[in-house]
Amino acid sequence: MATDWLGSVVSIDCGLTLGVYQGEVSSVDHASQTISLRQPYHNGVRCPVPEVTFSAMDIKELKFLDIQNRGNKLSSVQGAATGASVMTSGHHSQSSRVTHPQVTSSSSHSSTAPITILRRAPAGSSNSRGTTQATQKKTSVRNGGVAGLMRQKDDECFGDGTDEDLDTDFDFEGNLALFDKAAVFSQIDGTNSHSTRAQQHSRQDEQKAQTYRHDENILEGKPITYRQISVPQHGGKEYCTDSGLVVPSIPYELHKRLLAAAERQGLTLERRLETIGICSCQMALTLLGGPNRLTPKNVHQRPTVVILCGPHIQGAQGISCGRHLANHDVEVILFLPNFLKMQETVTSEVTLFSRTSGKQVATVKDLPTSPVDLLINCLDCHENHLLREQSWYQTAADWANSNRAPVLSIDPAVSEQCQNIEAKWTLSLGLPLPLAETESRVYLCDIGIPKLVFQEVGISYHSPFGCKFVIPLHPA
Structure with missing residues (x-):
């Protein structure tokens, strides 16, 4: 049933041009061969639109990241799968179609290919996370080799878990304006009074005035006497x-x-x-x-x-x-x-x-x-x-x-x-x-x-x- 997959979290790879999308399945239309995702992410970044619809001919690969009522659906999927494959390691042709309840392919893959379901481990569970990661690595190597494993790592890092719009530039000037430098320094000084602070500034000015370059005289010398040689008999020049x-x-x-x-x-x-x-x-x-x-x-x-x-x-x-x-x-x-x-x-x-x-x-x-x-x-x-x-x-x-x-x-x-x-x-x-x-x-x-x-x-x-x-x- 197409409605059985609603609410499932999937990852759709549309090739190098369109990229990879993740989101929750909102609708599957068997007649028009389309599938729609709500709250979609495009290459790990939240999409500005609430829903995205894909045609079967644009889909290169489809992965189930999380399925609602997983226990009941596994049995129904295994019984109803007659030749369809949700995710395979080979390239799908341009004539792929969306079937009920899974996306099928008109390529020459075997109809008995197993359905692969990738599921994230619950947060806070180290044992289940390790088991899931091991399962993911084996599945990725089997269904895509090293490239599949790398894509899976990208999905783990950027697939979900962020609700902020990363396309918005950070306002550095606005953030800097929130910093009250005078207030912070007044807190640091604490007990220092205005007179004490004035004395400190005066002392700093005196130290600055006493700073000399390497080629400057530290002590003030006497005026230079340019006639330092006197003779009893002058030669005339x-x-x-x-x-x-x-x-x-x-x-x-x-x-x-x-x-x-x-x-x-x-x-x-x-x-x-x-x-x-x-x-x-x-x-x-x-x-x-x-x-x-x-x-x-x-x-x-x-x-x-x-x-x-x-x-x-x-x-x-x-x-x-x-x-x-x-x-x-x-x-x-x-x-x-x-x-x-x-x-x-x-x-x-x-x-x-x-x-x-x-x-x-x-x-x-x-x-x-x-x-x-x-x-x-x-x-x-x-x-x-x-x-x-x-x-x-x-x-x-x-x-x-x-x-x-x-x-x-x-x-x-x-x-x-x-x-x-x-x-x-x-x-x-x-x-x-x-x-x-x-x-x-x-x-x-x-x-x-x-x-x-x-x-x-x-x-x-x-x-x-x-x-x-x-x-x-x-x-x-």
């Missing part, structure tokens, strides 16, 4: 550092007295030569490209430096620089005439340089004909200005001007009003001398003179070098 500190120039006579005082205190000429050699080498390495040029992977492009030296202390400073450059894998060519009488200091520096990979030449014709990476000029001397009139000096200067390489001049002479070799960079020692007006960029080298030695010659000195040994100077 002033320079300033990148930070704005004023560095005055001094005449050569005062510079000479300063070096003599340093020697009396133990800062010997050999120590100064080593310091000047290291600082000028570091500056030259930076001019050559630094880490971008001098790397183990770039040994085929080692920079070439030519150092032009005379037989005096300035020449010894250049030889010391060349020794350190050679130790840093720079190809160094040292020009020093061997027919001139040299000071003992120069001879000692030449001996040390000969232990390196550097090359020493005595004539201009042995110098490279192609441009080199850097020229270091140490030809001039503060004491003997007649060297520039000698032929070897003029020849070396002409070669340097024709080579078109950038020139670094170390400790140039003050009296040189007209540069024989135009330098791009000039390195002064300790304090700058009043050099002639050129386009050369002036740098200052720290040669390690203590502060008390400056005071001995009447110079009030505060180091402008900061964390460096070589700093640039700009015209003030």
Whole structure:
């Protein structure tokens, strides 16, 4: 009887396009081959309509999830089933019909196929739930394999048990408006009075005001004094550092007295030569490209430096620089005439340089004909200005001007009003001398003179070098 199945809970699979529906059977029409479900769920979601009607040709599979008066109907179904099958594992054809009291299929399935009834376990019963789940798994594997088992799990999770319309979006703003933040905090504070809360806010503001960044001073310092060096004899020119500190120039006579005082205190000429050699080498390495040029992977492009030296202390400073450059894998060519009488200091520096990979030449014709990476000029001397009139000096200067390489001049002479070799960079020692007006960029080298030695010659000195040994100077 069609009325015997009314009120039963069924699951109807209409394929991938229409999906799966669950609901309570409200009517079965044998004439029109349709079945209707009340309070239907579509793919686990409550349908917005109260009733849905299905045609037999749309039904792929039908499962009974719960049957009213199960005991009486099982016997009647088993006796009346003559060839119909409620649920089979095969695909139904498009010509399926709804019969009384079950949906039949015109496919070639056997008429003795058993009727499968899937029933949920009562809530709160663990034993019956386990038994029902075991029965469901066996039935699902037998009638649909793994796919049937997965569909059964989906039905258990999403088939029923929810009465809310999940299609409605959750109102976040409305829900947030229900939260009274002020009331909650007042409950948390409890016994805190308004004055106590005001004190807490004031304390938080003070703590916030005392918070500093990593690059901010915690303690307020005194105003910066940019003129921290004063000299008894001014050289006539002033320079300033990148930070704005004023560095005055001094005449050569005062510079000479300063070096003599340093020697009396133990800062010997050999120590100064080593310091000047290291600082000028570091500056030259930076001019050559630094880490971008001098790397183990770039040994085929080692920079070439030519150092032009005379037989005096300035020449010894250049030889010391060349020794350190050679130790840093720079190809160094040292020009020093061997027919001139040299000071003992120069001879000692030449001996040390000969232990390196550097090359020493005595004539201009042995110098490279192609441009080199850097020229270091140490030809001039503060004491003997007649060297520039000698032929070897003029020849070396002409070669340097024709080579078109950038020139670094170390400790140039003050009296040189007209540069024989135009330098791009000039390195002064300790304090700058009043050099002639050129386009050369002036740098200052720290040669390690203590502060008390400056005071001995009447110079009030505060180091402008900061964390460096070589700093640039700009015209003030």
